[in-house]
Amino acid sequence: MEQRLANSLIMTVNEKKFIENALVSDIRVDGRRPFDYRNLTIRFGSEDGSSEVQLGKTQVLAFVTGQLVQPYRDRPNEGTFAIYTEFSPMADPSFEPGRPGDSAIELGRIVDRGLRESRAVDTESLCVIAGKLVWSIRIDLHIIDNGGNLVDAANIAALAALSTFRRPECTIGGEDGQELTVHPPDVREPLPLIMHHFPVAVTFGFIGKENIVVIDPTHYEEEVMGGSLTATLNTNGDVCAIQKAGGDGVLQSVIMQCLRIASVKAGDITSKIKSAVESYNTQRALRKIKRHNPSSAVSNAAKHNEESTQVNTETKSIQQSSDTNTSASTHDVTNIGSPEQQSKTLKDAVKPKHKKRKKSTSNANAS
Amino acid sequence: MEAKPSNLVDQLVVPGDVILDLSNMANQTLKLSGGLRQDGDSICVMKAGKLRFMKPNKYWVESSQKRYVPSAGDNVLGVVVDTKPENFLVDIKGPALAFLPVLSFEGGTRRNIPKFEVGTLLYVSVVSANPGMNPELSCMDVNGKAAEYGVLKEEGYMFESSTGLARSLLSSPPHPVLEGLGKKLSFEIAVGINGRFWVNALQSSTVILVGNAIQKSESLSLVQQKIYLEKLLKSIQL
Amino acid sequence: MEYVSPEGLRLDGRRPMEMRQLRAELGAVSRADGSAVFEMGNTKVIAAVYGPREVQNRSQQINDKALIRCEYTMANFSTGDRMRKPKGDRRSTEISLVIRQTMEACIMTHLMPRSQIDIFVQVLQADGGTRSACINAATLALADAGIPMCDLVTSCSAGYLNSTPLLDLNYVEDSARGPDVTVGILPKLDKVTLLQMDAKLPMDIFENVMQLATEGCKAVANYIREVLLENTKQLENRRGV
Numbered sequence: 001m002e003q004r005l006a007n008s009l010i011m012t013v014n015e016k017k018f019i020e021n022a023l024v025s026d027i028r029v030d031g032r033r034p035f036d037y038r039n040l041t042i043r044f045g046s047e048d049g050s051s052e053v054q055l056g057k058t059q060v061l062a063f064v065t066g067q068l069v070q071p072y073r074d075r076p077n078e079g080t081f082a083i084y085t086e087f088s089p090m091a092d093p094s095f096e097p098g099r100p101g102d103s104a105i106e107l108g109r110i111v112d113r114g115l116r117e118s119r120a121v122d123t124e125s126l127c128v129i130a131g132k133l134v135w136s137i138r139i140d141l142h143i144i145d146n147g148g149n150l151v152d153a154a155n156i157a158a159l160a161a162l163s164t165f166r167r168p169e170c171t172i173g174g175e176d177g178q179e180l181t182v183h184p185p186d187v188r189e190p191l192p193l194i195m196h197h198f199p200v201a202v203t204f205g206f207i208g209k210e211n212i213v214v215i216d217p218t219h220y221e222e223e224v225m226g227g228s229l230t231a232t233l234n235t236n237g238d239v240c241a242i243q244k245a246g247g248d249g250v251l252q253s254v255i256m257q258c259l260r261i262a263s264v265k266a267g268d269i270t271s272k273i274k275s276a277v278e279s280y281n282t283q284r285a286l287r288k289i290k291r292h293n294p295s296s297a298v299s300n301a302a303k304h305n306e307e308s309t310q311v312n313t314e315t316k317s318i319q320q321s322s323d324t325n326t327s328a329s330t331h332d333v334t335n336i337g338s339p340e341q342q343s344k345t346l347k348d349a350v351k352p353k354h355k356k357r358k359k360s361t362s363n364a365n366a367s
Numbered sequence: 368m369e370a371k372p373s374n375l376v377d378q379l380v381v382p383g384d385v386i387l388d389l390s391n392m393a394n395q396t397l398k399l400s401g402g403l404r405q406d407g408d409s410i411c412v413m414k415a416g417k418l419r420f421m422k423p424n425k426y427w428v429e430s431s432q433k434r435y436v437p438s439a440g441d442n443v444l445g446v447v448v449d450t451k452p453e454n455f456l457v458d459i460k461g462p463a464l465a466f467l468p469v470l471s472f473e474g475g476t477r478r479n480i481p482k483f484e485v486g487t488l489l490y491v492s493v494v495s496a497n498p499g500m501n502p503e504l505s506c507m508d509v510n511g512k513a514a515e516y517g518v519l520k521e522e523g524y525m526f527e528s529s530t531g532l533a534r535s536l537l538s539s540p541p542h543p544v545l546e547g548l549g550k551k552l553s554f555e556i557a558v559g560i561n562g563r564f565w566v567n568a569l570q571s572s573t574v575i576l577v578g579n580a581i582q583k584s585e586s587l588s589l590v591q592q593k594i595y596l597e598k599l600l601k602s603i604q605l
Numbered sequence: 606m607e608y609v610s611p612e613g614l615r616l617d618g619r620r621p622m623e624m625r626q627l628r629a630e631l632g633a634v635s636r637a638d639g640s641a642v643f644e645m646g647n648t649k650v651i652a653a654v655y656g657p658r659e660v661q662n663r664s665q666q667i668n669d670k671a672l673i674r675c676e677y678t679m680a681n682f683s684t685g686d687r688m689r690k691p692k693g694d695r696r697s698t699e700i701s702l703v704i705r706q707t708m709e710a711c712i713m714t715h716l717m718p719r720s721q722i723d724i725f726v727q728v729l730q731a732d733g734g735t736r737s738a739c740i741n742a743a744t745l746a747l748a749d750a751g752i753p754m755c756d757l758v759t760s761c762s763a764g765y766l767n768s769t770p771l772l773d774l775n776y777v778e779d780s781a782r783g784p785d786v787t788v789g790i791l792p793k794l795d796k797v798t799l800l801q802m803d804a805k806l807p808m809d810i811f812e813n814v815m816q817l818a819t820e821g822c823k824a825v826a827n828y829i830r831e832v833l834l835e836n837t838k839q840l841e842n843r844r845g846v
Contacts, residue, residue, distance in 0.1 A: 011486060012446050012487070013486040013487055014520075014521055015524055017521055018571065018574070021522075022572075022574075025570075025571055026574060027571055029578075030575075030579065031576075047751070102701075105698045106699055109695060109696075109699045116803075117782065118804060119805070227798075229800070233688050233808075237807055238808070239802065239807070239808055239811045240804075241801075241802055241803040241804075242801060243800075244787075245706045245801070246708070246710050246789075247706055247709075249710060249790070251793045251795055251797070252819065326620075362727065449668075
């Protein structure tokens with residue numbers, strides 16, 4: 001029994017009473033008002049489809065990966081997606097390693113329900129060959145730090161990761177139309193997932209006998225609360241999912257009031273996610289431009305090092321034409337595809353000294 | 368004969384640093400306290416922190432952690448987690464739960480054992496703390512009087528901090544934020560050296576303000592703390 | 606597919622606001638301290654309650670309350686195709702958790718510290734609304750076992766198809782992938798303790814559907830009360846009062 005005592009959160013009687021009393025005067029222990037969210041920061045990893053969300057002290061990571069599999073028998077032309085949660089023992093002293101416990105499964109089901117039944121992710125576009133091959137998307141949620149309200153943070157992380165995930169483009173070819181080629185990312189630009197809307201989860205806690213409602217409870221408030229309600233809504237005014245699994249009973253009017261507040265908060269959070277995804281996409285596009293110029297110059301520069309002495313003569317007129325060449329190639333780079341191939345062949349046709357010039361000018365352009 | 372202080376005094380040290388070589392110092396007694404150990408002829412550092420020296424011969428490393436290493440004579444804030452026939456089991460953020468004998472209260476006899484429910488907050492002193500054993504606590508001072516020890520009223524809120532912040536709250540000159548807030552607001556505060564402090568005031572908003580201000584000022588330097596305090600008092604118009 | 610005909614009849618001939626037929630029986634499992642069978646149309650569920658008894662795992666003992674455990678399983682033969690994994694999968698674990706938390710809200714756990722109450726619920730025939738049937742069966746079984754409760758918990762589900770709110774969905778209507786709202790209430794206190802919803806619904810329509818489900822819960826509560834009163838009368842007769 002001492003083991004269990006050591007692992008669980010020990011709340012003093014003072015803390016419980018204080019939280020309830022302070023709420024009567026509309027103030028919470030960390031200085032927030034009852035309907036304020038904590039600070040939300042969304043960051044992205046280096047790979048597409050990975051995100052890290054920090055909501056106050058709670059930290060969650062999400063990773064999205066895709067694989068080609070056979071579809072389910074009753075849904076032959078739709079892709080699938082599955083959510084896996086891992087409550088890392090480093091997040092909270094009471095999390096045990098090994099199989100996910102009840103709360104881990106409940107969190108996974110709430111996020112899953114919000115995305116699946118409301119058709120947030122378009123599964124029909126994930127079909128490659130009907131009945132044979134579809135994309136299966138796997139979302140992994142890792143809880144790094146439990147500061148309370150894991151559901152909301154995990155949901156935001158999942159949405160952010162899904163928005164930045166790119167799956168490789170595949171074309172069907174071959175004689176019988178059944179042969180599949182999956183194009184690697186540097187040959188064909190990978191495609192994003194189609195998201196119809198963003199279902200955002202908003203969690204409320206009911207504290208005390210009068211069932212005072214607080215939004216985004218910290219883990220101290222979670223220990224004290226008698227019941228909780230998680231409402232998943234989108235900005236179109238639709239309710240996507242609700243989970244109130246037992247706990248203290250509340251009046252219907254309170255539930256409707258919570259839903260109205262939740263729709264306002266969902267709008268805030270959706271705009272934050274969208275702006276974070278926008279800035280990530282712009283950064284990604286910038287990185288792509290830099291990536292193509294040096295790589296093409298480097299591959300050709302190696303061949304022509306020995307002819308560098310001849311390069312210095314007749315520079316000016318040819319520099320003009322090489323400048324236009326580089327500007328043309330940078331414009332071409334933004335829409336990847338066959339134009340890239342053409343400029344490569346043009347470069348090959350051009351004399352060696354242009355490569356060396358171009359390398360310095362392309363570096364100047366990129367920097 | 369006075370020992371020549373090590374040249375690392377008042378500097379930051381990390382585990383493994385050798386602060387003194389005993390081979391060229393004979394016939395001296397040194398007192399080593401927390402964070403230092405003797406390894407043959409050299410004194411090595413165990414914990415990262417600032418090395419301190421007090422005349423004539425005391426050395427210790429000052430560091431700040433979230434968990435507490437119990438040592439005799441400290442005043443700590445503990446939470447009751449269980450009751451046994453002979454002891455209360457109290458959590459003091461140490462490696463093991465501490466025992467508080469049911470009789471170590473002023474005028475405590477078998478007939479008037481206090482009834483503490485799980486979750487009661489106590490201000491107690493550590494009587495003995497041997498490594499590997501559960502520490503022993505007491506609610507009496509050396510004379511057998513209750514002094515300040517005992518249950519903290521069921522109001523107020525307990526905040527967690529690090530041991531370093533608790534020490535600076537108890538030190539003199541007093542902590543700038545604590546002193547500044549104390550001049551303008553009225554509240555009572557109990558600080559346990561194990562990294563917990565309890566604040567009580569008439570209004571919940573005062574408690575929350577004081578507690579959060581102290582927690583946030585931990586990572587600020589003295590000058591920054593004064594600036595933070597001014598801004599805070601201005602924003603609540605005092 | 607048309608779920609509500611133009612005359613206003615559903616696929617099984619019910620009106621949109623009509624519940625399926627309810628049937629309940631107490632004392633089905635003789636070894637259990639309390640048990641009940643609950644049928645809502647073709648959905649049949651059996652619940653057994655053991656307790657309050659000694660906690661089996663000393664480390665999980667709670668000093669001031671009773672420990673409630675709940676296990677939800679579906680029999681292999683309960684659905685059309687034979688199920689591969691009747692328990693231990695995520696859906697069953699989540700429903701077990703939901704039922705446990707719902708019953709914890711109404712059982713007076715502080716009257717039985719350091720003890721354990723086990724609720725086992727098994728679905729024998731699944732035709733939609735299994736969650737609600739399980740909660741109703743668990744309420745009856747707890748009452749049969751004489752465990753102190755502050756109020757009954759009754760539950761009912763409702764949906765929204767062809768622009769009509771429908772009460773008590775069956776399997777065909779449930780698998781239409783339309784909205785499915787399950788509500789559990791404490792009837793005397795008129796408070797909502799369980800609320801689960803999936804698929805999309807605009808907020809004002811959701812309010813109507815939730816209201817409809819709550820009405821259904823109250824109807825179930827009346828039926829359960831009748832069954833319990835009937836049962837108590839029989840017990841009195843046997844005692845010769």
